[in-house]
Amino acid sequence: AKTVYHDFVIQETKVTRLCKTENVMTVNGQLPGPTLEVNNGDSLVITVVNRAKENVTIHWHGVRQITTAWADGPEFITQCPIRPGASYTYRFKISGQEGTLWWHAHNSWVRATVYGALVIRPKEGTSYPFAKPKRDSVVILGEWWNANPLAVIREAMRTGGAPNVSDAYTINGQPGDLYNCSTKETVIVPIDSGETNLIRVINAALNQQLFFSIANHKLTVVGADASYVKPFTTNVLMLGPGQTTDVLIKADQPPARYYIAARAYASAQGAPFDNTTTTAILEYKTAPCPAKGSSSKPVMPTLPAFNDTATATAFTSSFRSPNKVLVPTDIDENLFFTAGLGINPCPPNAPSSTCQAPNRTRFTASMNNVSFALPSNFSILQAHHHSVPGVFTTDFPGKPPVAFDYTGNVPRSLWTPIRGTKVYKLKYGSKVQIVLQGTNIQTAENHPIHLHGYDFYILAEGFGNFNPATDTSKFNLVDPPLRNTASLPVKGWTVIRFVADNPGVWIMHCHLDVHIGWGLAMVFIVDNGIGELETLQQPPADLPVC
Ligand code: C2O
Missing domain, CATH: 2.60.40.420 (Cupredoxins -  blue copper proteins)
Structure with a gap:
């Protein structure tokens, strides 16, 4: 296995499309950015130098980052942003993954123009199936x-x-x-x-x-x-x-x-x-x-x-x-997360210009009625690692606060989520099942739900409200696919399973970026697994601070 080195210079670049020229952020002046080509088993060392006027972070979408959560990239989750003039070197290894992943900026909408492919060919000496x-x-x-x-x-x-x-x-x-x-x-x-x-x-x-x-x-x-x-x-x-x-x-x-x-x-x-x-x-x-x-x-x-x-x-x-797989059974954490949009009424004296959703409201989104708010002065991983209080709370609910007909006519009283930086703690090694349930609040829609740090098995998906009495029998426990992003069907549900064997702080969110801004996200903290083989590494010396 080899180590592949790249320099990513983030810069403002004049790009012309549709006869219009815009000044947008790029990597090395390219749109899309460079394609990274590696073999399974290789390590990557990528130095990101920010010469632009806006912050940036880079996420290696789908890379498991086993023990290297510091390199995952989402802003204020695993690192503070790389400020203009600063740099950060991401170091991680591809272990066991083959096929195609990609990388993208993970702050605001910078990823519109800061993204590229990550091609992972078979481990040296092996071939495609x-x-x-x-x-x-x-x-x-x-x-x-x-x-x-x-x-x-x-x-x-x-x-x-x-x-x-x-x-x-x-x-x-x-x-x-x-x-x-x-x-x-x-x-x-x-x-x-x-x-x-x-x-x-x-x-x-x-x-x-x-x-x-x-x-x-x-x-x-x-x-x-x-x-x-x-x-x-x-x-x-x-x-x-x-x-x-x-x-x-x-x-x-x-x-x-x-x-x-x-x-x-x-x-x-x-x-x-x-x-x-x-x-x-x-x-x-x-x-x-x-x-x-x-x-x-x-x-x-x-x-x-x-x-x-x-x-x-x-x-x-x-x-x-392709073959039979070992699906986790004897589930330790049986979770049920709603995912959907919503609206917030405007505060009485807010100007109308800030309440442009229907009927003087603001769009929002949530999981289990919590609209995720990013911290602003620490990353959650740094706060967790150094036991800094006050950055997040550990009370993300494992089930919705009240059960209701998620895909029917949802009562208005359930349209207003609470805002918070709430995480759910998973014990290292625990076996996790999550029923993801789409809702019909505001606008029902598919939600591509992405979990960082893990691949998960998708056991089943369906329409309407998930019903454990009848839907459990639809689970594929033989050869379900392994994915990092599940298409939660519109007004439907998806069931996923994984083993929490990667220590760190991992965001799970809808990959429609506007929904992240509205709060359709939550965070898992998987403890360091002290005494286990896989223990989170120490933070790199050049990790950006806020
Ligand atoms: Cu492709 Cu959280 O990202």
Whole structure:
């Protein structure tokens, strides 16, 4: 195994998309940022130097960070932000994960333009569990605003309303030729007739789940979130922000150009969303060149309708582990977390300009009726490690304060969560089950729920209220998939299990970024496991302080 070194210089960069130039934060002037390529078992040392005017932190999304919680990255959870002019070196190891992950900024909406792929090839001396693909391409889906993304979210937090929707989705940073001024830069993914490509699809969009398809080509899914899966074939993928899906495609069609396309799966009924389509081009190397001046477009795939929940759910429930797995049983912590939106009434003398959600309210979001508030003067990990009082409380509830019909007509009295920095403590080594229950408060919506520091098994998902009497029998205890982000279905539930064998402070949140700002998050503290093999390392000397 080797150690891979990178320098990430965070800087303001002029970027032009859709004929508009914005000054946005980038890594090394690139959008997307650099692709990191490693083998399972390698170590990474990445020095982040902040030459921009705003804070930054970097999160290595899906990397387990075993004993290295200090390198996880979410601001005020495992570190204070890297201030302008400061730097921090992230050191961590890839152990046991193969496939595709990614990295992104984890403060405010900086990740709109600060993100990139993390490609993890098989451990040296081992091979893929499928025939080695001829080529290996990254397709990273993003979202672009004709504005500074930080200004967009700041405006929304000021007004209490919803942020402006994006102006384009992107593939490898480019909107593609269905948008104005974007034809020349449309991304080309090359393939040779007869060959098989591995395509690593990553949803790095801020606020949108996306359908993905390639015209006339079947997609054979072989991995997700850096775990292999039992291969299955589909025409369309659905990825929530945070999720990755590795697919094999075989060039078995007439040599030509085929669109690779993505557009919204918008599960929130009635809420505005960006209804545009991003494209790249799958180009057979032997395809005849399009005649000069011809407007012949590549073949376009059929993408599902924006509200096609049946297709989205059929896809997310198709995943299996390749073999039988050891699912944790004899559960020590049986948790039930609601996840959903809500609204807060405005204080009586607040100006109307700050209460722009319907009927003089402000949007909010919560888990178990707690709207998560980030600390501002310490990270929770630092406070926990040094026993600093007053930064957080340990009373995050393991169940909702009152049981109600979560997906029915929710009474107004349940729409107002309390705000707090509440954590839930897990004993090292405990076996945890969480029923994630979506709610119908304000707007029901899918929530891509991401847990830091762990992969978890997804045992089952369904619609309506989770019913232990009947739904437990649906649990897959044989070969459930291992993921780091679960698509909690709209007005539905998902059940996950994991063993709390990684000491540290780990945030679990909805990966729709606007929902994080509104509080759809909570934090686990897993104790240091004194006496166990896996003990949290000491904080690095250059760890940013607040
Ligand atoms: Cu991909 Cu908490 O993040």
